[in-house]
Amino acid sequence: MEVEQNQACTELLLLVIDGQATEEQHQELMKHLEECESCRKEYLLSKTIKDSLKNHIKVNGTPKDLANSIQNKISETASLK
Numbered sequence: 001m002e003v004e005q006n007q008a009c010t011e012l013l014l015l016v017i018d019g020q021a022t023e024e025q026h027q028e029l030m031k032h033l034e035e036c037e038s039c040r041k042e043y044l045l046s047k048t049i050k051d052s053l054k055n056h057i058k059v060n061g062t063p064k065d066l067a068n069s070i071q072n073k074i075s076e077t078a079s080l081k
């Protein structure tokens with residue numbers, strides 16, 4: 001319900017995902033993720049997608065493999081409560 005709060009942490013999250021966050025911002029996000037479940041899920045999801053893309057470009061996987069592995073990761077992440 002706290003829209004401003006959520007926007008602030010989404011921005012932080014995006015910085016970290018993009019690798020543009022400072023060490024301080026990174027620490028801040030990590031601390032925040034421990035207490036904010038929605039950010040934690042979003043972080044895991046974004047990170048997973050980003051890692052999958054990176055790995056699959058190197059490993060030369062097919063788009064279908066990529067879609068499957070992302071789908072699996074999303075299911076795994078969604079089942080983490």
Ligand SMILES: [Zn+2]
Pocket residue numbers: 005006009010032036038039
């Ligand atoms: Zn948050």
